Amino acid sequence: MTTDAAIRPRRAELAGFLKTRRARLSPEEVGLPPAPRRRTPGLRREEVAMLAGVGVTWYTWLEQGRPINASGQVLDAVARTLRLDRAEREHLYRLAEATPLRAWDAATAVSDAVRGVLHGLDPMPATLINSRFDIIESNTAHLSLFAEWHALPCVHKNLLWCCVTEPRAREWFLDYEREIPYLVARLRSSYGRHIGDPSWEEDLRRLREISPEFAELWSRHEVAEPRDRVLRFRHPAAGELTFNRTELTFPAAAGLSIAVYTPRDGSTRERLRLTRTPG
Incomplete structure (x- = not known):
């Protein structure tokens, strides 16, 4: 059985990974109008959630590393929004403990x-x-x-x-x-x-x-x-x-x-x- 102590580092890694992927995208890159000066670079959580078609609360919890279920369909939407490449997608799936892109590897x-x-x-x-x-x-x-x-x-x-x-x-x-x-x-x-x-x-x-x-x-x-x-x-x-x-x-x-x-x-x-x- 996986203990909470073993799960916490994975959730922390997931949170950090999503934050950095979000920070590297500008609103203009994803088709949003230019935003006024921001305190932190990149997209806001609300913008990622909107573009991915998921709830703001759900995405916030995902990025905070909370224990929520993440289906492959929703992770696909997040991955597309954040423009993740193959390696990044597989990393996201592993961290979210979801079904991997390819089971045969x-x-x-x-x-x-x-x-x-x-x-x-x-x-x-x-x-x-x-x-x-x-x-x-x-x-x-x-x-x-x-x-x-x-x-x-x-x-x-x-x-x-x-x-x-x-x-x-x-x-x-x-x-x-x-x-x-x-x-x-x-x-x-x-x-x-x-x-x-x-x-x-x-x-x-x-x-x-x-x-x-x-x-x-x-x-x-x-x-x-x-x-x-x-x-x-x-x-x-x-x-x-x-x-x-x-x-x-x-x-x-x-x-x-x-x-x-x-x-x-x-x-x-x-x-x-x-x-x-x-x-």
Whole structure:
């Protein structure tokens, strides 16, 4: 059992963290009119609460480190308002003792053999994923290919989230309109084995809330099994690239697979080297 003496330092850390994140934002940065001179820098608690859509008293208690329940939905709103990056979001969740952004980070054990296959596939892009499309690990070629994919910081590290929440995805992913419904149908098939799992349910709730497109596709209840795919991407340095996408599974690593992107033609194979990032 966690004692109050053990909880107090965590609450104090949470209080200090929220205060400093609030202090670094000006009213102008979040779309509020310029404020007269203030005794302390940054946003007021009332302004954070208003922008996040939560009660002023609730947010004040959260920032004071009081013992209150903080749902993932409300913490998401606070995180967006304070413009937290991935590391900051995860820190907020840990301090608030809420469901983390990703439950697989600490729980998923990846053997050296699987890692060896993943990185041995280079220079072909490859990424290790689970049945929810969380990106567990990627090889250098995959990291280079998608290095400039995000206009905003990547928070979720998930193939599907990276598509439906990225404004530029349709510019890069030339088969977007065909492939996103397929990925959602794949996710629905996997969900059948995880119904009621709090981590899955929270993930799906968030994604439906963030992406009306996903919500509509999810409501169709379509399902699909893994199939080899032909995918085309437009890369800013290499131009249009066409790949055969294949998934490798491992009997000893249930639920994990490696998605491999093999150049489909000589032109793609030659220009793939142009995606490599320096270093």
